Amino acid sequence: MHKYRTHNCGELRAEHINKEVKIAGWIHRKRDLGNLCFIDLRDRYGVTQLVIDESAAADVRTAAEKLGREFVLQAAGKVVERSSKNDKMPTGEIEIVVSDLQVLNPSETPPFTIEDETDGGEELRAKFRYLDLRRNPLQSAIKLRHKMAQEVRKYLDAQGFLEIETPFLIKSTPEGARDFVVPSRMNAGEFYALPQSPQTFKQLLMVGGYDRYFQIVRCFRDEDLRADRQPEFTQIDCEMAFVEREDVLQTFEGMAKFLFKKVLNIEFDKEFPRMSYNDAMKYYGSDKPDIRFGMRIFELSDRVKGKNFSIFDNAEYIGGICVEGCGEYSRKQLDELTDWVKRPQVGAGGLIYIQWKNDGIKSSVDKFYTPEELRKIASDNGAKPGDLIFIMAGKKNQTINALGKLRLEMGSRLGLRDNKVFAPLWVYDFPLLEWDEETKRFYAMHHPFTSPKPEDLENFYSDKKETVAEVCANAYDFVINGTEIGGGSIRIHDAKLQQRMFEVLGFSAEDAAKRFGFIINAFKYGAPPHGGIAFGFDRWCAIFGGQESIRDFIAFPKNNTGRDAMLDAPSGIDEVQLKELKIRLVKE
RNA sequence: GGGGGUGUAGCUCAGUUGGUUAGAGUAUCGGCCUGUCACGCCGAGGGUCGCGGGUUCGAGCCCCGUCACUCCCGCCA
Numbered sequence A: 001m002h003k004y005r006t007h008n009c010g011e012l013r014a015e016h017i018n019k020e021v022k023i024a025g026w027i028h029r030k031r032d033l034g035n036l037c038f039i040d041l042r043d044r045y046g047v048t049q050l051v052i053d054e055s056a057a058a059d060v061r062t063a064a065e066k067l068g069r070e071f072v073l074q075a076a077g078k079v080v081e082r083s084s085k086n087d088k089m090p091t092g093e094i095e096i097v098v099s100d101l102q103v104l105n106p107s108e109t110p111p112f113t114i115e116d117e118t119d120g121g122e123e124l125r126a127k128f129r130y131l132d133l134r135r136n137p138l139q140s141a142i143k144l145r146h147k148m149a150q151e152v153r154k155y156l157d158a159q160g161f162l163e164i165e166t167p168f169l170i171k172s173t174p175e176g177a178r179d180f181v182v183p184s185r186m187n188a189g190e191f192y193a194l195p196q197s198p199q200t201f202k203q204l205l206m207v208g209g210y211d212r213y214f215q216i217v218r219c220f221r222d223e224d225l226r227a228d229r230q231p232e233f234t235q236i237d238c239e240m241a242f243v244e245r246e247d248v249l250q251t252f253e254g255m256a257k258f259l260f261k262k263v264l265n266i267e268f269d270k271e272f273p274r275m276s277y278n279d280a281m282k283y284y285g286s287d288k289p290d291i292r293f294g295m296r297i298f299e300l301s302d303r304v305k306g307k308n309f310s311i312f313d314n315a316e317y318i319g320g321i322c323v324e325g326c327g328e329y330s331r332k333q334l335d336e337l338t339d340w341v342k343r344p345q346v347g348a349g350g351l352i353y354i355q356w357k358n359d360g361i362k363s364s365v366d367k368f369y370t371p372e373e374l375r376k377i378a379s380d381n382g383a384k385p386g387d388l389i390f391i392m393a394g395k396k397n398q399t400i401n402a403l404g405k406l407r408l409e410m411g412s413r414l415g416l417r418d419n420k421v422f423a424p425l426w427v428y429d430f431p432l433l434e435w436d437e438e439t440k441r442f443y444a445m446h447h448p449f450t451s452p453k454p455e456d457l458e459n460f461y462s463d464k465k466e467t468v469a470e471v472c473a474n475a476y477d478f479v480i481n482g483t484e485i486g487g488g489s490i491r492i493h494d495a496k497l498q499q500r501m502f503e504v505l506g507f508s509a510e511d512a513a514k515r516f517g518f519i520i521n522a523f524k525y526g527a528p529p530h531g532g533i534a535f536g537f538d539r540w541c542a543i544f545g546g547q548e549s550i551r552d553f554i555a556f557p558k559n560n561t562g563r564d565a566m567l568d569a570p571s572g573i574d575e576v577q578l579k580e581l582k583i584r585l586v587k588e
Numbered sequence B: 001g002g003g004g005g006u007g008u009a010g011c012u013c014a015g016u017u018g019g020u021u022a023g024a025g026u027a028u029c030g031g032c033c034u035g036u037c038a039c040g041c042c043g044a045g046g047g048u049c050g051c052g053g054g055u056u057c058g059a060g061c062c063c064c065g066u067c068a069c070u071c072c073c074g075c076c077a
Helices: A058-065 A122-127 A136-158 A199-207 A245-264 A277-284 A331-342 A371-380 A396-413 A454-460 A465-469 A495-504 A509-522 A537-544 A575-581
Strands: A020-032 A037-043 A046-052 A072-081 A094-105 A181-183 A191-193 A212-220 A232-241 A274-276 A317-323 A352-357 A360-363 A388-394 A424-428 A433-436 A441-444 A475-480 A483-490 A530-536
Touching: A020 A046, A020 A094, A037 A058, A037 A072, A046 A058, A058 A094, A136 A212, A136 A245, A136 A537, A199 A212, A199 A232, A199 A509, A199 A530, A232 A245, A232 A537, A245 A424, A245 A475, A245 A483, A245 A530, A245 A537, A274 A277, A277 A396, A277 A424, A317 A396, A331 A396, A352 A371, A360 A371, A388 A396, A433 A465, A454 A465, A454 A495, A475 A530, A483 A537, A495 A509, A530 A537
Parallel strands: A046 A094, A274 A424
Antiparallel strands: A020 A037, A020 A072, A037 A046, A072 A094, A181 A191, A212 A232, A232 A530, A317 A388, A352 A360, A352 A388, A424 A475, A433 A441, A475 A483, A483 A530
8 A cells, every 4th residue: 555645635536435545635724623623635636624533543633633734644544425515625525534644744834824815915925935836826827837838749749840958058149138147167257148038049940950849948038027027937939941921820820729729628710810010009009909809099180180279289199999888987087097097107198088978978178179070070980879989199109009008998997808708819010120219220129030021121121211111020929818929930041131130230240240140150051941939938828827927827936026035036146156257246 | 217006913904183002804822612614612822013214292104215025117129
């Protein structure tokens, strides 16, 4: 017989009645009624009730009195039918009449309760992460992540992808996010960088002839954090050779549907919608639109000017959204929303409304427009009696961005963003470049290995900055419910085009050679056409789990300031280590 | 770099206009209890009100500074 257990805490049922079993786990709760004592024993499979009654030996009964929460306990006994069953738990028909008890390890009283709805705050739970991990919500998140990883591997393996590891100690490339940097003892004064993504390596694997590659891989970015951003995070990194955009989209739309089916049992029989970047910005004010609901942004720039309302007359852009069924909002609600959009995080100057109330039209601009004009503006943009129009005006990018945020906020307030509903889509035709006014140079919107669209290739070589700025990237993002889940592109595989890209980005030939010489060289030796995509694995898991934060889907995450509260990392290192690395710290 | 929120018992929180000995729930400990399953009942212990300074006869509460956590903006090719 097994030393510790014959069964886990989740599997015993009526069919096991009269069996002698051994079971082990953590004491979830104890209910001591005097001469009768119940113990809920828990492991990751479930909870089973132990009962210690007069049939137990005296020493067992004495031992039971001293048991506390989270003791690791092993019990032996007979499975019996309960006299009062509990239909709330899967094992509720049975219990184990304990004949023998072993405390495998006692426990101090945990600082918070190990319950689905714990009483612990985030900070405390982070410090005692190993206790938090015992809780059901964390266990199901970690299990979901495991399931996702397994299904990704199954799908990609079946499609002929090879899983290949790439190095973590690589070279710093000052484009893009800040690198985490690792000093080298053997090469004093020099540093490795941890990869922000295995981008160049996967392209080199294409040159190496591994025409379908993937990796579930840790990536590192030394940037400020968010609920959905960690300094180290995991990507499903993929690359294919001899493909164009359509091949990549088909392959990974297939993977997404496979995961929806296998993990959530949701079938998508239709193709995922596709939207150009321009349309996404125009109608949703975002390059990652949440299309679980409509409320699309409409433009009013040309039709509301010339009525002496200076805010409109001076605006580069005027746009609005129509919020269904909110026409009877109170003044207080409207004022509160106006304050909401004026917060620096949204940054709007103000909020104009047209209420289509039961007793007529009411608006914050009815000094400038007649009720008929306002009704026409409203009805032309999809409003009907009982609806509310919000309008913002100002600089184009800022305003449309603020409208996008208001749209999401109203969607949330109206319950249109159900986390059990999934709306995936592809966004494509991103601009290749972004002009930065401060540094007076172009930056790659995606990364410098993204190819221009074939039809824009000629413009990419133009001498005119304006023409180059218009070039579209052969790039695509995968979006679910307003969250960017993945992004990729068809890459440059031509050494000359890659040189041109570095030139456009303002690198001298020497600079480019110094930083990216290895890849330019590789492209001289028969690089196949290739492209790929990388998915944010943690985010995908969180979305599938219906959560905003990725933290619970990572066993040991960092806090908001990049610290590990449990380890208390990062920390200083001792003088000997510094000396070996030939590093001296400077006090500021 | 910036904005919002929070910080009071092990934990989660309340604490009025600045005024007596800072409370509740829960957890812990002790007692009673043979069908509980958030067991119940009785009792007890438990506080650097984040930290430092200031105003005041008097500060958990007001002011200044600082730290930590959290959400967001910038940033994240």
